[in-house]
Amino acid sequence: MTARPTIADPIAFELFKNALIAIADEMALTITRTTYSGVLKDNMDFSTAFCDGDGRLIAQGLTLPGHLGSLPTALRAAIERFGDSIVDGDVLCLNDPYAGGMHLPDLFVFKPIFHEGVRVAFAATICHHTDVGGRVAGSNAADSTEIYQEGLRIPPSKLFRAGQPNDTLFDMIRANVRLPVLVEADMRAQLAACHIAERQFLEIVADHGVAGTRALIDELIDYSERLTRSAIGGLPDGEWSFEDWIDDDGVDLGKPIRLFVTFRKADDRIEADWTGSNPQVRGAINNTFSYTQAASYCAIRCVLDEDIPTNEGFFRAIDVVAPKGTIANMELPAACAARGLTGFRMIDCALGALAMMRPDKVMAASDGGNTGISIGGWTADRKPFVYVDFTCGAWGARPWADGLEGNANIFSNMASQSVEITEAEHPVEILRYEFLTDRAGAGLYRGGAPFGRDYRIKATTASLQVRADRASFRPYGLYGGAAGHFARNILNPGTAGERPLSPKFTMDVVAGDVLRHELAGPGGWGDPLERPPEAVLEDVRDGFVSIAGALRDYGVVILADSVDAAATAAARAAKAKARGPAPTPFTREAAS
Amino acid sequence: MSGQWRVGVDIGGTFTDIVLLGPDGRLAVRKVSSSVDDYARAIVEGLEIALREAGLTAADVSEIRHGATVASNAILERRGAKVGLIGTEGFRDILEIRTLRMPRLYDLAWEKPKPLVPRRLRLTVPERIDATGAVTTPLDLAAAAAAIDHLVGEGVDAIAVAFLNAYANPVHEQAMARLMAERAPGVAACISTDVLPEIREYERTSTTVVNCYVLPIVAAYLKSLKAGLRDQGIAAPVSLMQSSGGLTPADAAARLPVHIIESGPAGGVVGAQALAAPLGEASIVSFDMGGTTAKAALVIDGRAERADELQVGGEAIQASRLLTGQGYSVKTRAIDLAEVGAGGGSIVWIDAGGAMQIGPKSAGASPGPVSYGMGGTEPTITDANLILGYLNPAGLAGGERTLDLAAARAAFKAKVADPLGLSVEDAAFGARRIAVANMMRAIRAVTVERGRDPRSAALFAFGGNGPMFGWDMAAALGMQRVIAPPAPGLFSAFGLLYAEVEHHYGRTLRRVLASADPEEIERAWRSLEDEGSAQLTAEGFKPADQEVRRSASLRYKGQTHELEVDWSGAFDLAARDGLAEAFGVEHARVYGHRAGLAEPVELITLRASGRGLGERAPLAKSTDRKAAAGGGWRPAYFGPETGWLETPILARSDLAEQRIGPFIVEEYDATCLAPPGVSGQLEPVTNAITLRRAKV
Numbered sequence A: 001m002t003a004r005p006t007i008a009d010p011i012a013f014e015l016f017k018n019a020l021i022a023i024a025d026e027m028a029l030t031i032t033r034t035t036y037s038g039v040l041k042d043n044m045d046f047s048t049a050f051c052d053g054d055g056r057l058i059a060q061g062l063t064l065p066g067h068l069g070s071l072p073t074a075l076r077a078a079i080e081r082f083g084d085s086i087v088d089g090d091v092l093c094l095n096d097p098y099a100g101g102m103h104l105p106d107l108f109v110f111k112p113i114f115h116e117g118v119r120v121a122f123a124a125t126i127c128h129h130t131d132v133g134g135r136v137a138g139s140n141a142a143d144s145t146e147i148y149q150e151g152l153r154i155p156p157s158k159l160f161r162a163g164q165p166n167d168t169l170f171d172m173i174r175a176n177v178r179l180p181v182l183v184e185a186d187m188r189a190q191l192a193a194c195h196i197a198e199r200q201f202l203e204i205v206a207d208h209g210v211a212g213t214r215a216l217i218d219e220l221i222d223y224s225e226r227l228t229r230s231a232i233g234g235l236p237d238g239e240w241s242f243e244d245w246i247d248d249d250g251v252d253l254g255k256p257i258r259l260f261v262t263f264r265k266a267d268d269r270i271e272a273d274w275t276g277s278n279p280q281v282r283g284a285i286n287n288t289f290s291y292t293q294a295a296s297y298c299a300i301r302c303v304l305d306e307d308i309p310t311n312e313g314f315f316r317a318i319d320v321v322a323p324k325g326t327i328a329n330m331e332l333p334a335a336c337a338a339r340g341l342t343g344f345r346m347i348d349c350a351l352g353a354l355a356m357m358r359p360d361k362v363m364a365a366s367d368g369g370n371t372g373i374s375i376g377g378w379t380a381d382r383k384p385f386v387y388v389d390f391t392c393g394a395w396g397a398r399p400w401a402d403g404l405e406g407n408a409n410i411f412s413n414m415a416s417q418s419v420e421i422t423e424a425e426h427p428v429e430i431l432r433y434e435f436l437t438d439r440a441g442a443g444l445y446r447g448g449a450p451f452g453r454d455y456r457i458k459a460t461t462a463s464l465q466v467r468a469d470r471a472s473f474r475p476y477g478l479y480g481g482a483a484g485h486f487a488r489n490i491l492n493p494g495t496a497g498e499r500p501l502s503p504k505f506t507m508d509v510v511a512g513d514v515l516r517h518e519l520a521g522p523g524g525w526g527d528p529l530e531r532p533p534e535a536v537l538e539d540v541r542d543g544f545v546s547i548a549g550a551l552r553d554y555g556v557v558i559l560a561d562s563v564d565a566a567a568t569a570a571a572r573a574a575k576a577k578a579r580g581p582a583p584t585p586f587t588r589e590a591a592s
Numbered sequence B: 001m002s003g004q005w006r007v008g009v010d011i012g013g014t015f016t017d018i019v020l021l022g023p024d025g026r027l028a029v030r031k032v033s034s035s036v037d038d039y040a041r042a043i044v045e046g047l048e049i050a051l052r053e054a055g056l057t058a059a060d061v062s063e064i065r066h067g068a069t070v071a072s073n074a075i076l077e078r079r080g081a082k083v084g085l086i087g088t089e090g091f092r093d094i095l096e097i098r099t100l101r102m103p104r105l106y107d108l109a110w111e112k113p114k115p116l117v118p119r120r121l122r123l124t125v126p127e128r129i130d131a132t133g134a135v136t137t138p139l140d141l142a143a144a145a146a147a148i149d150h151l152v153g154e155g156v157d158a159i160a161v162a163f164l165n166a167y168a169n170p171v172h173e174q175a176m177a178r179l180m181a182e183r184a185p186g187v188a189a190c191i192s193t194d195v196l197p198e199i200r201e202y203e204r205t206s207t208t209v210v211n212c213y214v215l216p217i218v219a220a221y222l223k224s225l226k227a228g229l230r231d232q233g234i235a236a237p238v239s240l241m242q243s244s245g246g247l248t249p250a251d252a253a254a255r256l257p258v259h260i261i262e263s264g265p266a267g268g269v270v271g272a273q274a275l276a277a278p279l280g281e282a283s284i285v286s287f288d289m290g291g292t293t294a295k296a297a298l299v300i301d302g303r304a305e306r307a308d309e310l311q312v313g314g315e316a317i318q319a320s321r322l323l324t325g326q327g328y329s330v331k332t333r334a335i336d337l338a339e340v341g342a343g344g345g346s347i348v349w350i351d352a353g354g355a356m357q358i359g360p361k362s363a364g365a366s367p368g369p370v371s372y373g374m375g376g377t378e379p380t381i382t383d384a385n386l387i388l389g390y391l392n393p394a395g396l397a398g399g400e401r402t403l404d405l406a407a408a409r410a411a412f413k414a415k416v417a418d419p420l421g422l423s424v425e426d427a428a429f430g431a432r433r434i435a436v437a438n439m440m441r442a443i444r445a446v447t448v449e450r451g452r453d454p455r456s457a458a459l460f461a462f463g464g465n466g467p468m469f470g471w472d473m474a475a476a477l478g479m480q481r482v483i484a485p486p487a488p489g490l491f492s493a494f495g496l497l498y499a500e501v502e503h504h505y506g507r508t509l510r511r512v513l514a515s516a517d518p519e520e521i522e523r524a525w526r527s528l529e530d531e532g533s534a535q536l537t538a539e540g541f542k543p544a545d546q547e548v549r550r551s552a553s554l555r556y557k558g559q560t561h562e563l564e565v566d567w568s569g570a571f572d573l574a575a576r577d578g579l580a581e582a583f584g585v586e587h588a589r590v591y592g593h594r595a596g597l598a599e600p601v602e603l604i605t606l607r608a609s610g611r612g613l614g615e616r617a618p619l620a621k622s623t624d625r626k627a628a629a630g631g632g633w634r635p636a637y638f639g640p641e642t643g644w645l646e647t648p649i650l651a652r653s654d655l656a657e658q659r660i661g662p663f664i665v666e667e668y669d670a671t672c673l674a675p676p677g678v679s680g681q682l683e684p685v686t687n688a689i690t691l692r693r694a695k696v
Helices: A010-034 A070-085 A167-176 A180-233 A289-303 A312-316 A340-357 A419-425 A533-541 A547-554 A565-579 B039-053 B070-076 B141-153 B171-183 B201-231 B250-255 B263-279 B381-387 B405-420 B424-446 B466-477 B488-496 B518-538 B573-591 B652-656
Strands: A046-052 A057-060 A091-094 A106-115 A118-128 A157-161 A238-246 A257-266 A269-273 A318-321 A371-378 A384-391 A428-435 A451-457 A461-467 A488-491 A499-501 A504-510 A514-518 B005-011 B015-021 B027-033 B061-067 B083-088 B122-125 B135-137 B158-161 B188-191 B238-241 B247-249 B284-289 B294-300 B310-312 B328-330 B338-340 B346-350 B356-362 B458-462 B481-484 B501-512 B546-556 B563-567 B601-612 B633-637 B644-650 B663-666 B671-674 B678-683 B688-693
Touching (some): A010 B356, A070 A091, A070 A106, A070 A118, A070 A289, A106 A180, A118 A180, A157 A167, A180 A312, A238 A340, A269 A289, A289 A318, A312 A318, A371 A514, B005 B039, B005 B263, B005 B488, B015 B039, B015 B488, B061 B488, B070 B263, B083 B141, B158 B171, B171 B188, B201 B250, B238 B263, B247 B250, B263 B481, B263 B488, B263 B688, B284 B466, B338 B424, B346 B405, B346 B424, B356 B424, B458 B466, B501 B518, B518 B546, B518 B573, B518 B601, B546 B573, B563 B573, B644 B652, B652 B663, B652 B678, B671 B678, B671 B688
Parallel strands (some): A269 A318, B005 B061, B083 B122, B083 B158
Antiparallel strands (some): A046 A057, A091 A106, A257 A269, A428 A451, A451 A514, A461 A504, A488 A499, B247 B501, B310 B328, B346 B356, B546 B563, B546 B601, B633 B644
């Protein structure tokens, strides 16, 4: 360990750090307060931040994990494009994933902040907009095959020039999006957040002067770097690789897509290397490099014990590698609108590698992240409707506890939409929203229970699009825990017309059709035969495990609402003998 | 024959505060230890002592107003009732799935709060009502009866019923209520449309379950309290403070205890509001700082700002309002309070990156600050105040404890000052500045983050540590005046004396305003008003003393959140445009913009509130004479630029004449600090100290 670092003026430093984080948080609150759209308000699919005049990240407010580290990439692209022609009163924006963006719905807005003619900072916001044009409403389709199908590409541009709006750009945006009122309102929210940041940051600069402010910024970045390196230094050294598979890209059906990562950790540095991952695919699930960085940073943060302010200093201690032309670092003309799926699955993959580094800290595979369901079409009176639902919510078992059930994924923290609001506003009825029995991976600690959700179409006809995964690769179990269960899509369950559907598809449906979506069951942790029989009994009482499942998955015999101890001991002994030692560290297949 | 003394009683975890206010404004206060096994006992016994000390008898008490933590404690400690929940088939897990949202990021160790009803006690029955209120699957009465019988067999104390879309048509829930009355007369029963007839199934279900969870406990508590008072010969009516800042009679609280969950902190805000008005301060920020937390609320034009949802029973401290899900959702009217984990007991420490941090860990009451000499080894904010000379080493005037200055200095030196290369007093002074910056977040949360500028408001500082930090807080926020009320440590009890009876009603009625039937809206609004009037009449308020107001929650179609707008007068065709316009104005105020007139405005929920206007309590003239006498001087440190200054120690009464800081006012339960350049003066009518920047 290094000696205790020194900060020139520790009191002034802490006040400065607090003030910057407060500004970035206030920007985020401004967006939740002023936005119209559910994507921003409920799903919180946005981030706010503060960068210095050179584009280095110095403070981040609310951070959607998927946006970690994306701002410097985007801002660098904007600074490279405009250089010294950036003047006071300008507002810069972009969304093009091939010029600093992440995917087209994410619009970056930057406001340079000047003090006496000197550029001292940038206020930065990213918001996921409800629609940015393209071939499918919501601009989210998984089955586009080129970026050109996905909507309006905005390269680094000036939204305002010296305080004057760029009317041409505004007109272009209005003309190319399906819901211009909503998009404009959300852009206004982004601008409002930047204005608030500017006013408050200039008060700080007035207090400390430009040189004093810069010195404090340097200290803040160094401080985060020290914290990060100290936390990384506490992790074991070594190299760990892990492989996982995405079912397919929804275009080349049934063709699995490989994710492969290697973490190399030495002293106070760590590297996440995605070499070995699949070449880029035709479907719209390719990542920008910045999105691969975000997934890598998020996974690493999950294994660090310290709470570290997110800034340039955090990134300095972490290297991310991803070869060009792969799903982890796409090249033109790859499509990327639905790359969220790849991000979620990269978290599963990265945590798999990190589980070998920190067996005490990392959970088994989750349900694989959220499933996207879009139902769109026209009502009887020719009004368009678009219903978009993102749903997920079961964590893998942890080395000390069962996985969570009914909880957002670690990579997104999205809220669900109310069933009653959905039914009041869309020609859709939800018939079921309930945990499933015997679907969580068994273990000393079991995975969280996944849920099933049934959607009935009430419109005469509609287009149904689903983006799901984990239908042919089970969430892995850890250290003896069982693998979880497949996700499933079923059309018209319990009727003569019942049939299974693939994980990703677009199809026409008619009134009365029912889609049942069942989330994948997450993996378990530790030997299921060691789970205390009383804990299994509790799960049976709560309907998470059936009586048959208790015997099959845990070797626990339950009779008349109690554990039959003798029969359980016998059943467990027989199972242990037939099985041999519990597999470790990973279980990917169902027990035979 | 009823008496003329009002009594306010506020229960905390450690102390029960009792305040008596006579018709002439005479004030008597008493602090007694809380009786954790039976909170009612401390009230009854403490009241008996307080009356005796004040030379009064049971017959002198006209009414008792009570801020009770019994409901929130039951949730925090998970000692509530065994509740069963019956829902719609296919939706067994609404309560547990919640909104999926978690309050922390990147934390694999995050645990959700366990649902208040375990899955085995959550049953469903076939029934279905659609979004328009039409019955699409009739309620299966046989299955319903079987579900009730099953839960009774499981030994539940209470049954909650929450059906999907019941807000649009409560007929199935009402059938369940009848069935439960028949089959389970001994079990408390609540249907969601009686508790919260509003859209959003999770919030409605959770609110109903929380109501059931605390109902038997609150009912038993109030019964025991009344019996204890009766034994003392006190027949005066008891009312409870609600989270909204309005009072409700004990009987109503026993029926809908969900409204009294945040009863505790509300009293102080209402008191601040009442005491600020005669000072000509219509808009204030209340700042309540104790040993472990600091809370802030905003009063604008004499009305506390309200929130419409609480998260209860989770981690008490919410650092950021961006992240939710730490507790159980309760949709109820509540004063909009923000809280941060900073108080006198907050620990000062240095993180791995070399930065000074305050809290959120607190030394609490045990072991307490280092200077208490009770085994505490970590330096705290109270130790900093002692080092700086702000606190009296001989202890507070009314206090029984002396403070160990040498131990506080030694701990600060070893753990904070030396590692940072600072002098002990500069480290202590810096710790206070950082604590101020942390607490500013609570005030910013209820002002700037709500689109309100605090700078023209006065800061109303109370709680054991409020007046000690009041001026620094105000200065940091650009506020010009600080008000420190009498008996700041007991102020939450005192505030109860100024509250009024208040009830809130709401019903979801989703209609696009432009095409809504005005008669339907008028009818629905009137029925809510009638409900309010009937309740107030039953409580003995004459029609002239009833104030019933209308409001509505609206949004632009497509938005996911509503804004509430007040409305007065009957609702007719012309009023539709008026209401839409009022919404547009409010939207522009809150969001900074409004949509064009063509943008459809959607009505979501109609609301009414009923207030019972009683005779207002007189202003308190003086506290009892146990207050400190003041006197003497002590060196106090005011930062590296000013250094140590000999500082006079005053009593509140010494401020009858304006004094210029620095000075320190020592009292029975709190210390008020005025740094150099700040003037202070006692305001004779309210007995409050006002601090201002001194004119030079």
